[in-house]
Amino acid sequence: MQIQTNFSLKKFNTFGIEAKAKQFVAVHSLTELKSILHQHQTEKKFILGGGSNMLLTQDIDALVIHIDLKGRKIIQENDDFVWVEGQAGENWHEFVLWTINQNFGGLENMSLIPGNVGTTPVQNIGAYGAEIKDTFVSCEAMNIQTQTLKTFTKEDCHFGYRESVFKHEAKDQFIITSVIFKLTKKNHKISVAYGDIQGELAKNNVENPTIKDVSNAVIAIRNSKLPNPKELGNSGSFFKNPVISKEQFQKVQTQFPDIKFFEVGENEIKVPAGWLIEHAGLKGYRKDDAGVHKNQALVLVNYGNASGQEILALSRYVQKTVFDKYGIAIEAEVNVI
Numbered sequence: 001m002q003i004q005t006n007f008s009l010k011k012f013n014t015f016g017i018e019a020k021a022k023q024f025v026a027v028h029s030l031t032e033l034k035s036i037l038h039q040h041q042t043e044k045k046f047i048l049g050g051g052s053n054m055l056l057t058q059d060i061d062a063l064v065i066h067i068d069l070k071g072r073k074i075i076q077e078n079d080d081f082v083w084v085e086g087q088a089g090e091n092w093h094e095f096v097l098w099t100i101n102q103n104f105g106g107l108e109n110m111s112l113i114p115g116n117v118g119t120t121p122v123q124n125i126g127a128y129g130a131e132i133k134d135t136f137v138s139c140e141a142m143n144i145q146t147q148t149l150k151t152f153t154k155e156d157c158h159f160g161y162r163e164s165v166f167k168h169e170a171k172d173q174f175i176i177t178s179v180i181f182k183l184t185k186k187n188h189k190i191s192v193a194y195g196d197i198q199g200e201l202a203k204n205n206v207e208n209p210t211i212k213d214v215s216n217a218v219i220a221i222r223n224s225k226l227p228n229p230k231e232l233g234n235s236g237s238f239f240k241n242p243v244i245s246k247e248q249f250q251k252v253q254t255q256f257p258d259i260k261f262f263e264v265g266e267n268e269i270k271v272p273a274g275w276l277i278e279h280a281g282l283k284g285y286r287k288d289d290a291g292v293h294k295n296q297a298l299v300l301v302n303y304g305n306a307s308g309q310e311i312l313a314l315s316r317y318v319q320k321t322v323f324d325k326y327g328i329a330i331e332a333e334v335n336v337i
Contacts, residue, residue, distance in 0.1 A: 289302060
């Protein structure tokens with residue numbers, strides 16, 4: 001466990017942004033994490049997971065602690081359910097595939113989402129009609145100040161749409177070290193109603209899909225729409241899908257009758273941000289090396305040498321263009337650092 005100075009974070013963020021850490025250390029166990037936090041109590045710290053949900057717009061003038069805790073195991077099971085635990089540094093997609101290969105159901109719709117297990121509760125990540133909160137049991141987190149471990153139940157986490165307690169009351173106070181999920185062993189709840197999953201399954205002549213079929217369909221869809229961060233820097237979906245009142249939506253729909261939408265409550269409507277951006281004429285838009293992806297307008301990309309400030313400027317241009325046309329504000333899902 002060695003602390004390095006003036007450390008490049010380019011390979012530690014999926015946007016591939018060049019930024020430097022004043023100090024950097026990777027921890028591989030709870031003992032190492034506790035030791036580093038104890039030894040550097042008075043120093044400014046920045047906790048780094050998979051680097052998939054952040055945009056670095058500046059160097060990090062702090063001790064960057066990279067959480068590289070590995071391991072996954074079955075905690076308990078009965079005839080119908082299994083409780084599985086993933087350590088925070090486990091790659092999320094590899095963890096999902098591990099569950100599917102054992103025929104454990106519940107995470108298949110979230111295949112191929114970039115990032116690590118430990119950051120999934122922070123955002124309450126989700127895709128294709130599923131969210132972390134659907135299968136989440138609890139997570140263990142270390143208090144940064146006291147180095148004690150605390151268990152957060154689902155109720156403790158206050159999950160919302162891309163929201164949790166870790167983005168609000170508990171922000172910068174805890175480091176998630178492991179997460180437990182409750183998954184099905186049989187009678188899986190197959191969810192194919194959202195997005196293009198049904199079309200992908202039909203294309204492959206799948207009439208009675210298994211969780212593996214659903215996962216394969218999601219992977220195929222994501223690969224067709226979303227760039228691989230290893231080939232083209234990006235952070236997945238950059239913007240949240242805005243949720244607006246039914247009254248506001250009806251006014252917009254009068255002017256734009258083809259607008260896509262999903263009802264999420266009696267008086268709330270979710271509008272796909274990707275649709276808004278694309279129909280505002282920005283799909284494929286590029287300024288220097290910062291761009292809106294040509295296949296999925298929800299994704300901002302780094303074509304090579306874009307700075308974080310250039311990506312941020314592009315995101316603000318997208319937000320302004322969408323608001324000027326539709327009167328709908330779209331918020332960044334990515335954390336801007």
